[in-house]
Amino acid sequence: MEAGTRAREATDLGRLVAFTDGVFAIAITLLVLNLDVPSVTGDRDLDDELLKLWPELLAYFLSFAVVGRFWLVHHRVFAGLHSFDGWLLGLNLAYLSFVVLVPFTTEILDTYGDHRSAVITYAGVLTLAGLVNWAMIRYSLDAGHVHPDARDASAEAARGAALYVPIVFALSIPVAFIHPYATMAMWVLLVLARPLSRRVRR
Amino acid sequence: MEAGTRAREATDLGRLVAFTDGVFAIAITLLVLNLDVPSVTGDRDLDDELLKLWPELLAYFLSFAVVGRFWLVHHRVFAGLHSFDGWLLGLNLAYLSFVVLVPFTTEILDTYGDHRSAVITYAGVLTLAGLVNWAMIRYSLDAGHVHPDARDASAEAARGAALYVPIVFALSIPVAFIHPYATMAMWVLLVLARPLSRRVRR
């Protein structure tokens, strides 16, 4: 590959990343639209109604953390790419189409958090998103799109950070048959509480 | 053109592309707002209601794929530009004004998928978007804005990828007079199923 092509390739990759970042930024920000201002009618108090928002707020912060974590993994993996092809573009679009569903599945969770099928829908979309993400990293490695210096980090991501989220959410689906709240407790513990120190080692 | 002007031109083009990517990223993400959380009343089950969302989800993935494909073509064509002018800016804005309509026409399709005029509206907007896109590529070539190295790829895009979407959607309009569902089947087959391998050859 000559220098000019390489430079153009780098610009292209930059634009792909910029588009992806835009989609992530919008999807994470749209989460706020799920929070509904309570309507205070009769003799109920606004204080009480605002306090009752905590499950919606918990779902908001959980989804924010999940989408943020997806972005972090994407960010780290794409920083190691030195080329890409049409299949990778297609996988990236498919991946984004699941990430963009998160504000919707969060809204389902907000509304029907005590229903098993709401919990399974939420976990299912995140499992799928995580699997496509994992496939994208594996494909990048196999097709030789990862810069030699970054191969170890990407391979580690494919084994670790990128698989962590889909495994947690896949495992949480059967738990929903015990109780929806058990599933949610599992998410909060395993997603929010995962030691940040892991991410320091880069 | 001296080096300074050339550098400024490159920055300008970068900003035009960044703005366009932003609009694409937002339009594709707003598609999620069309998905409505079902309201479960009486003795109906949430499971059933969620399963009944499949036509909305199909419309979501179809529009995501169409807008994503538009972005890919734009991305490839603009990577080959080395200059631009006011007409190209105007055509690009006109093109974006049709792309941004897609979340709206998708919502019409969600609500009235069995009405012929909903299907025709959806196909019509995409046909127009595709035609403006095609005109933009033709104009770039004719006005000498395409880098010599990229002329062949752009000319191929003008004949191929860029015309594919408007032709599919234009041809699908008369099919709607047979049955709206026949039109939709045609879209899914021809848009989602178009071999990705084509995109690998870059």
Next chain:
Amino acid sequence: MEAGTRAREATDLGRLVAFTDGVFAIAITLLVLNLDVPSVTGDRDLDDELLKLWPELLAYFLSFAVVGRFWLVHHRVFAGLHSFDGWLLGLNLAYLSFVVLVPFTTEILDTYGDHRSAVITYAGVLTLAGLVNWAMIRYSLDAGHVHPDARDASAEAARGAALYVPIVFALSIPVAFIHPYATMAMWVLLVLARPLSRRVRR
């Protein structure tokens, strides 16, 4: 100013422009949320209802063209900057706060296009946006933030393109006292029809 500071200044300016582009891209895309899917009840036909959307679509394309034109002017003026300061940041934020109102005033126009006060509100916000934009360009020139090579172009923008939109909209306000539709006709003629050829001369 030493080379390091200059480089940092350029990065800063790049980030300011990226943030501004993001706001423009979102504001222009949110215009689509004003289009309401018609509800077909009783014996009315979807075809008729869709055709009745034309005033909403006209307002959509008008606002898209206005925001797009604002972006073009901003783009051209900021391409000529080589530094900025806190006042320019403040003016830019104030300017954006009026641009972001456009989806709202467009919605007012959609709903009450035959009311004089709706038309005046729409024109008033655009007049204010245009004036802040003009003040921003004047300030950039006076404070020496414009690169010497770009001074003529910026001064021309301050006299021409940047003043065109606020003058058209300011003059259209008294016309609303004749009839709201006369005002709208004036906008369409003067904004959409302004020769694109002007923009080619860069």
Next chain:
Amino acid sequence: MEAGTRAREATDLGRLVAFTDGVFAIAITLLVLNLDVPSVTGDRDLDDELLKLWPELLAYFLSFAVVGRFWLVHHRVFAGLHSFDGWLLGLNLAYLSFVVLVPFTTEILDTYGDHRSAVITYAGVLTLAGLVNWAMIRYSLDAGHVHPDARDASAEAARGAALYVPIVFALSIPVAFIHPYATMAMWVLLVLARPLSRRVRR
């Protein structure tokens, strides 16, 4: 650190900043969705209804100024970074999760501006956002992520601009027990009226 790693680090930081700018741009633009087109029924006049929007517009401009000010501080502090780590990424995400809440707390304020708990919610979220922002700056300094040339400016931001907003909003919470409007007057005076001249000294 070798040159290649340094270059990759710079790209990474650029992508982090681009993502953050995207979130800020969307959050600030979503504020417009809180403005509701008045419904004119019976014999009330649109003029009157539009004039009655002033508290909503005031809340809009206040939140726009607050989010804009947050962005300015972020912009200035991140311009001085030459590296980052996982903790900083985590703090930045936590910070963004509070910034993204602003359109929601603004909507609460729009609807229940005369309720003490609405005012406290609004001030509370901004206090938290400001504290996380302050912690992020402090951490950057302590962990050695700030470029030596920028250390003084960042330390000054940590003592000044970054603490100003959370202190104003924290102090305004007890004032809400006197009257909600006293709190709001305090915000407008202290946030909107803070001399812009401060920002010129960079």
